[in-house]
Every structure is written in structure tokens, then in C-alpha cells.
Amino acid sequence: xxxxxxxxxxxxxxxxxxxxxxxxxxxxxxxxxxxxxxxxxxxxxxxxxxxxxxxxxxxxxxxxxxxxxxxxxxxxxxxxxxxxxxxxxxxxxxxxxxxxxxxxxxxxxxxxxxxxxxxxxxxxxxxxxxxxxxxxxxxxxxxxxxxxxxxxxxxxxxxxxxxxxxxxxxxxxxxxxxxxxxxxxxxxxxxxxxxxxxxxxxxxxxxxxxxxxxxxxxxxxxxxx
Ligand code: DX5
Ligand code: ZN
Numbered sequence: 001x002x003x004x005x006x007x008x009x010x011x012x013x014x015x016x017x018x019x020x021x022x023x024x025x026x027x028x029x030x031x032x033x034x035x036x037x038x039x040x041x042x043x044x045x046x047x048x049x050x051x052x053x054x055x056x057x058x059x060x061x062x063x064x065x066x067x068x069x070x071x072x073x074x075x076x077x078x079x080x081x082x083x084x085x086x087x088x089x090x091x092x093x094x095x096x097x098x099x100x101x102x103x104x105x106x107x108x109x110x111x112x113x114x115x116x117x118x119x120x121x122x123x124x125x126x127x128x129x130x131x132x133x134x135x136x137x138x139x140x141x142x143x144x145x146x147x148x149x150x151x152x153x154x155x156x157x158x159x160x161x162x163x164x165x166x167x168x169x170x171x172x173x174x175x176x177x178x179x180x181x182x183x184x185x186x187x188x189x190x191x192x193x194x195x196x197x198x199x200x201x202x203x204x205x206x207x208x209x210x211x212x213x214x215x216x217x218x219x220x221x222x223x224x225x
Contacts, residue, residue, distance in 0.1 A: 002186055002216035003029035004209055005063050005172065007196030009045060010143040016050075019205060020058050026206035027213055030085070031060040032174070032194045034143075035078075037068035040092050041141035048081045055082025065113065065174065065194075067140050068092065072099050079106035087111035087134045087172075090122050100129050111172070115140065116148050120158055130169060132192070133158060137185075138175030144197040147176030152188045159189025182212055183219035 006023045008016065008031065020031060031054070036045040051062060061084035068074065071088035072095060078086055086103045090096050090112050103110035111132030114122060116139060123133065135155060138145040155173060162169050173190040178198030185193060195212055202208040 001191075002213070002220055003170075003192045004212050004216070005030035005032040005192055005194045006199045006205070006209065007032040007034055007143065007174070007194050008200070009034040010196035010200035012200070013046075016054075017057065019200065020054065020060070022206045023199065023209050024058055024060050026209035028060060028209050030063040030192065031058060032063045032065060032196075033083075034196075035064060035066050035068060036141065040069045040089065041067045043141045048077050051078065051081040051083060061085060063087070063172075065134065066092075067113075072102060075099060075102045076106055079103065079108045083108055085109040085111060085132060087113045087132060089113045089115065089140075090126070091115055091118060096126055097129065100126070111170070113140075113174075116151055116154075120154065120161065123158070123161070127161065127165060127167060127169060132170040132172055133162075134172040134174055134194075135190075136175055137173055137177065140175070144201070145176055147181055152184055155185065155188035155190055179208075179211055179215060182215050186216045186219040187223055 006028050011019045036043045038044040063085045064083040066088045069092050086108050100110045109131040113134040115136050137147045137151040171190050172192035174194035177195050199205045199208045
């Protein structure tokens, strides 16, 4: 099954609760929450208090994408606030293994994120310990950017690495995904799709979630034949 993770970065924060309810009812599988610190990425978004107020109001697992330097300092606070999955950038810490251990010690699922040009070799000694790898298909920091096409090959290579190691690791892809390219991303091997602007900047976010799910399932079925 392919999971859709709407990114609330592109939501209307005045109507956040209502918008989350709509995408949940439409069949979204996770809620992707982009945390930006103005250091690791050139933008500042939302953080712990917002996660606290969402927690318990939706059944969707909270997929917290930390675009922050020194993630090790903040992991306990994000977990305490209600993160179900915490992902952090390997480029943002010299101690990725330590961060993974601390996320797991807090009882959350742990994932690592790679920027578009960060090589998959970074994963060599991390892959067996993570629940998820998130591949960025745009340079992190902003919603609404264009999908970088070379990432398709990277997705396929990572899928191959996961399968050949016999691991059960989710492969999530984030940035620039919408109805025109979701099938390519699924065919390449992603099983969790993040979509921000294509959902929340559309006239009807609920219908857009349903469309993305339908297209993703079609791509998966076609691949099985
Ligand atoms: C970018 C964020 C993404 C972003 C995706 O730094 O990590 O999650 O919200 O937005 P779209 O789907 O508009 O590229
Ligand atoms: Zn993200």
C-alpha cells in the first residue's frame, strides 16, 4: 500500500484543524510536519507548541521532519510533544546513530533524511537501525518547489538497497510531488509520498488526497503486472 502524507507547511494555519480533519477523512495516512530553524534551512516554520496542539485531535500519525541543526538537543521535546515518527537530516549532525538511538528511546519511530545531492552511501551503517528513510526531491526549506528529476534514480537505488538487505524500511519522498509525477515516484520505489502545495494549494484538498491515492495505487498495480 502507498501512504499519502500531506505536509501542513502549505496549509492555511488559520483553519489548520479543519484542514487536517478534511485530509484525514479523505484517506490521508500520515500528517507530515515540517520543522525549520532558520539555520539548517533558510526558513523558519513551526515547532513544538503546534505539534502539542495537533496531538490527540487527529488519529493520523505525526511524521515530524526536523530541518534543524543539532537535532540531538531537541528530540526529547518533539517526542514529548507527540511526534510518532521523527526524521532528521544526516547533514545536520555528526552523530546520526546517537540521534536514532535517542528517538527510539523516547518510543518514537526513527528516520533519516538525505538532501537531494547527499549520496546513498551515507546510509551504509544507518539503514539497519532506521524505520524510515526520507529522500528530499527538492532542496529543503520551502514548499512549492519543482521536483528534481535525478532523484528518481536515487529512489530506485535505495529501494534496491532495502530489498537486497531484506529490511523493512519505509521509503518516503518529499518535495514537488503532485498528480503529474506521483506515478513516476511510486514506480521508482517510494511507499510514502509527501505532498504539500499540491494538496493544500488546490481548491479541494480532500479531492486532491483521493486523486493522489488513486494514482499511486494505479502505479503500484501496473508495476505488479
Ligand atoms: C520542504 C518540506 C516539504 C514541503 C513539501 O522543505 O520538507 O515537506 O512542505 O511541499 P511541496 O509538496 O509543495 O513541495
Ligand atoms: Zn518535509
